Amino acid sequence: MRLAAVLGLSVIFASVPLLAQTNLETNAGVHFNFSTPGAGNLALGGAFLALAFDASAAYTNPAGLTTIAAPESLVEARHWYYTHVFTDRGRIAGVTPTNDGEDTIAGLRDGQAGNQVTDLSFLSYVYPHDRWSFALFRHKLVDFQADFSTQGAYLGPFRTRGLFGIPGETDGRLAALRNHMDVDITAYGGAAAYRLGRGLSLGLTVSYFDFSIDSLAQRYRQDFSLPPDFTSNPLVNFQIQRGKDRDWRYAAGFLWESPRKRWSLGGVFRQGPDFNFQARNEPGPGLPPDHTFSPIDQTAVFHVPDVWGAGIAFQPSDSFRLACDYDRVRYSQLLRGFVDIFDLASLPEVDSSSQKPLDPELNRFVIDDVGEIHLGMEYAFLQKWPVVTLRAGAWYEPDHSLRFEGQNVGFAAVFRQRPDQMHYTAGVGLALRRLQIDAAFDHSERVSVISLSAGVRY
DSSP states (O other), X not given: OBOOGGGOOHHHHOOOOSSSSBOOGGGGGOOOOOOOOOHHHHHTTTOOTTTOOSXXXXXXXXXXXXXXXXXXXXXXXXXXXXEEEEEEEEBOTTOOOOOBTTBOOSSEEEEEEEEEEEEEEEEEEEEEETXXXXXXXXXXXXXXXXXXXXXXOBOOSEEOOTTTSSOOEEBOBOOEEEXXXXXXXXXXXXXXXXXXXXXXXXXXXXXXXXEEEEEEEEEEOOOTTSOOOTTTSOEEEEEEEEEEEEEEEEEEEEEEEOTTSSEEEEEEEEOOOEEEEEEEEEEOTTSOGGGOOOOEEEEEEEEOOOEEEEEEEEOSSSSEEEEEEEEEEOGGGGGTTOBOTTOGGGSOEEOTTTOOEEOOOGGGEEOOOEEEEEEEEEEEEXXXXXXXXXXXXXXXXXXXXXXXXXXXXXXXHHSOOOOOEEEEEEEEEEEOSSEEEEEEEEEOSSEEEEEEEEEEEO
């Protein structure tokens, strides 16, 4: 029996996020990374832990503040372009399309949508004194927006009784979905560094984080074989993720420079903050009477991943520098405090072969910790004044999408492995006697960034 999938099979509507611990499909289509500040940093592919040569070190590696000889301030603006990739249409693997209406595509097909954000991303002031250096800063850790709509992929045939009371073979389709998400995390902090001697410095940062999230997912009941019409199709249900929260965290780093400063080593640990927000699942006016439910309100937790990083830099000449960083990002921490926004435990599924009830399989969602490799180089033209510096770099970002590794076909269709990303970066710097201006870009298939910063020495 072909059911208007659109009743939503709430048990397979669900999806879980990279950036919020609820099983909401909106979150499966978004991707962002946690940015570190500075156009110089960005142009070097993020290979900055062993260099830390400007006031952005207050966040990136506070030990690098001891390399700054005079009071200095830095301001940076960034433009982000986000590409959202999501399961849009098609059929699950191994099932032949019916060629009825929209059901003509074998295999799942992704859709893409984009959002752009421009903001003042970093401000800092550094004051060195003897062996000490102190800094104040404001850093935009996350400035993210997502708006996209899905057509609804076909899932069946499969066997189920969870929503309809009787077992039997049926065909299914994900509901048409309209999504909006806005996430903002801003850090305000202070840093201190101390030069111990023999080229070794230690640094500590204390940060106050301000978090907000505003997300809305609306599901519509469309005809099984027709494309969705978001103006006339009835609204079946909707989910809201909303809240504001604050937290304090710390970071600690070290920097070692060889006597002639040809070699340098740096490392950092940055602790990620925790934030609470409200997740709500509510029926819409188009939900059939036999599928009504009471609104569900829950508290979810968003944990910014902890980061361990280490870097090495080599300066073979006064003009040329090379740098390499390795960052271990604990993205699996995003699964802490996972919340089932749909209350799926009350909607049991049935195994297609044994007809025995299955567990909700909420523990089958996985996000991997990843190791990022950052490479960068710069060449400064020292023969003339002002000094022009060219920079280039690249960094490897392994996939850290949330994926589902259980038997539920809906979850499996939405939460899939995504390709790893390569980022390519470049930039230019112009140094005057008291003014430093830098421009840079970072390009990948999912996120592209343009940065412009200015530093003033007093």
